[in-house]
Amino acid sequence: MHAHYLAKRTLTGILATLAISSASLSLAATDMPPLPEVDGTVVEGDGNDYTLKFSIGTTQSGAQYRGLEYFKDIVEKRSDGHIKVQLFHSAQLGDDLQAVSALQAGTLEMTAPSTSPLVNMFPQFAVFDLPFLFPSPEVADKVLDGEIGKRMLEEASTNGLVAIGWAENGYRQLTDSKAAVSTPEDLKGLKIRTMQNPIHLDIWRTLGANPTPMSFAELFTALEQGVVDGQENPWITIQSSRFNEVQPYATETNHVYTPFVTLVSERFWNKLPESYQGLLVEAAGEMGRYEREVSRTLNDAIKQQLKDEGMQITELSAEQVATFQDTLAPVYDDWRDKIGGELIDDIQAISQP
Numbered sequence: 001m002h003a004h005y006l007a008k009r010t011l012t013g014i015l016a017t018l019a020i021s022s023a024s025l026s027l028a029a030t031d032m033p034p035l036p037e038v039d040g041t042v043v044e045g046d047g048n049d050y051t052l053k054f055s056i057g058t059t060q061s062g063a064q065y066r067g068l069e070y071f072k073d074i075v076e077k078r079s080d081g082h083i084k085v086q087l088f089h090s091a092q093l094g095d096d097l098q099a100v101s102a103l104q105a106g107t108l109e110m111t112a113p114s115t116s117p118l119v120n121m122f123p124q125f126a127v128f129d130l131p132f133l134f135p136s137p138e139v140a141d142k143v144l145d146g147e148i149g150k151r152m153l154e155e156a157s158t159n160g161l162v163a164i165g166w167a168e169n170g171y172r173q174l175t176d177s178k179a180a181v182s183t184p185e186d187l188k189g190l191k192i193r194t195m196q197n198p199i200h201l202d203i204w205r206t207l208g209a210n211p212t213p214m215s216f217a218e219l220f221t222a223l224e225q226g227v228v229d230g231q232e233n234p235w236i237t238i239q240s241s242r243f244n245e246v247q248p249y250a251t252e253t254n255h256v257y258t259p260f261v262t263l264v265s266e267r268f269w270n271k272l273p274e275s276y277q278g279l280l281v282e283a284a285g286e287m288g289r290y291e292r293e294v295s296r297t298l299n300d301a302i303k304q305q306l307k308d309e310g311m312q313i314t315e316l317s318a319e320q321v322a323t324f325q326d327t328l329a330p331v332y333d334d335w336r337d338k339i340g341g342e343l344i345d346d347i348q349a350i351s352q353p
């Protein structure tokens, strides 16, 4: 058993090395790390076979999809092949909101949208839209993996959905096609696509831009055709969606931290034996930890790669960040009461060193 494991590892290592050296040399810094080995024992089911379609909005080359590949590996191996996982990327089975509706209808089994388009359904998710609330990924982890995140998953397990874990899209950055942006004044008149979320609309309106909500699936074409001038997403999502091909400018604003919430169709969930429900929860936890690690490890390398490919990236000074924060203070105060000040206080308490 031990020898077998060793042999397998070595072979995998050699194959990975070969793949890297024969593939693209220029992308080495941002190549996905190899998938971790699956550990854990086989989980006994009820003898039935299940097929699970898991669809996401981002593309095949992002960290999110890499996480899904790990999820598939875990679930298929640990169910001894009784659960088959089929992966769909790039909103092939619908954008964030359409995929959630499909889960409710029982025509799709899993998805992992950004929390932002779901705030009408789950108002507490709006904390993830408040500007500059999460000072570091470590604070985000404490919130997502602690009591608050657990409570939010419970509260989001309704309306035909079961929420079983957190991954991340990450810290959002601005891109545009018109000019470099380093102050809110530079945004005047810029048409910025936002997620379908009232706080994001408020943020960009308050900064002086001309925001318009749109699904992620329509975004590349809208940027390419100049329907909008800019958008905002984490570096990894900007790169994996090739937005830099149509957006020469970017600003490292880090204005919002966006998680992905892992959702299962309740109709599918209820068909599964309890042991397989537990397996999905464990696999979602491992996927979330792995995906966040990949996303963070690649973040800076991807920013550098975007620069190398010709994107003009503005990095803000502390003072410039403060100007954005001060301008957005009214948005923060206004939404604070609507969302619930106590929850925000709890998150801020976690942020204190």
Ligand code: EAX
Pocket: 056, 057, 058, 096, 113, 114, 169, 195, 215, 216, 232, 233, 237
């Ligand atoms: O599924 O809409 C967006 O900007 C997000 O990146 C999208 O939720 C990814």
